[in-house]
Amino acid sequence: MTWYQQNRRDLPWRGESSPYRVWVSEVLLQQTQVATVVPYYQRFMERFPTVADVSAAPLADVLKMWEGLGYYARARYLHQAAMEIVTQYGGQLPNTYAELRRLPGFGEYTAGAVASIAFGEAVAAIDGNVKRVLSRLFAIQTSVTRQLKQIARELVEQASCLLSLDRQDACPTSPGDWNQALIELGALVCLPKTPRCATCPLNELCQAHQQGLEHVLPLKPVKKKLPHYDVSAAVICQAGQYLIAQRPLKGMLGGLWEFPGGKQESGETLSECLQREIREELGLTIEVEQPIISIKHSYTHFKITLHAFYCHLTEPQTPQTLQVADWQWVTLADMANFAFPRTDLKIIAALQQRD
DNA sequence: GAAGCGTGGAC
DNA sequence: TGTCCAAGCTT
Incomplete structure (x- = not known):
């Protein structure tokens, strides 16, 4: 705790905070690095200062704030949970782990983090950092999940009891600070590849370090190679406007807008692929013209x-919502109002260069 | 318990 | 260029 007090980073969601701000920061930080999150957090708080602001907004607005960040289901769950908090809890986040855990997007970690940081509940919050720190500290190699949960739970309970008895020092005393201290140690010192054991406040207690296992633990599962696909996208122009389609709400890039297209099948040219996909998704017949960018x-x-x-339509036709959630004819300038995946943002940038 | 789900930075 | 992996959640 002394180390944390002296080494904690000054982050926008620390200091003057609120349960809502803690919640938003935790969701943004899921599988996402701090440096990436900071600007998104600032913009999100300006656009949605309170839970009520998120719940009142259309999902499209929340997705637009999430554009480029990835794991877009987070935005949908955040929006759903905000609406539940307004209708079920009068706009205030419920203040216990058990109640938070029932809301969309609140898994074990996020419920534990918000309950401990925002409400002082003595519950564990086990993220990737904590897993790594505890795996090394106790040299855990098997039955990882069960042991880690047990240890983390005992630690946060004991820490909050001990610290509350000993308030004369200036150390932080809340379970939230305890959990954040473990996380911060993992993020700054107990690094995945090159742990800085020389400067670690726990190095004499760390069983992995004593046994020379800090580079081996935690044990990692073997990963298989990612398959590769060629995919085509149609930039269908008509009278200065472009046809964009919204992906189905569930699944990959759910709810985002894109230039329609799809995966090339074997024995098929990219041109044939596009014509097939546009017919299947939108019921349109197109002609494919010159390539723009790969x-x-x-x-x-x-x-x-x-x-x-x-591409262009072979004759005047109206798109159908066969395999898309929605479609729209828009100008290049209009596209700023829709949320696109990274790849489609690159296509838009290429179109702007030609414009 | 395993699979599906984005993106960018570090190395 | 390739690989790892980050304050995980849902199905």
Whole structure:
């Protein structure tokens, strides 16, 4: 706790805070690095200062604030939870782990983090940092999940009891500070690849370090290679406007807008692929023209090369919502009002260069 | 318990 | 260029 007090980073969601701000920061930080989150957090708080502001906004506005961040289900769950908090709890976050855990997007970690940091409840908050710190501190190699939960629970309970008996020192005393101290130690000292054991306040207690296992623990599962696909995207122009489509709400990039297209099947040219996809998704017949840009991109479970082509309708036609949530004709300038995945933002940038 | 879900930075 | 992996959650 002394180390944490002296080494904690000054982050926008620390200091003058509120349960809402803690919650938003925790959701943004899920699987996302602090440096990436900071500007998103600032913009999100300006646009949605309170829970009521999020709950009153259309999902499209929340997704727009999430644009480029990834794991877009987080934005949907945050929006859903905000609406529940307004209707069920009068706009105030429930103040216990058990109640928070029932809300969309509140898993064990996030419920534990908000309950401990915002409300002082003595519950554990086990993220990737804490897993790494505790795995090394206790040299845990098997039955990881059960042991870690047990240890983290005992630690936060004991820490809050001990510290409350000993208030004459200036150390932080809350379970929230305890949990954040473990996280901060993992983020700044107990690093995944090159742990800084020489400067670690726990190095003499750390069983992994004593046994020379700090580079081995925690044990990592073997990962398989990501498959690669060629994907095509149609930039369909008509009278200075472009056709964009909204992806289905559930699943990959749910609710985001894109230039329609899809995966190339074997024995198919990119041109044929586009014509098939646009017919299947929107019921349109197109002609494919010149290529615009090809983009390499890696997702969580596969890699793609995305090939964008100028296209036009063979005759006047109205799109149908066969496999898309919605569609819209928009100008280049209008596109700023829709949330796009990274790859499509690159296509838009290419279009602007030609414009 | 495992799979699906984004993106960017570090190395 | 490739790989790892980050303040995880839902199904």
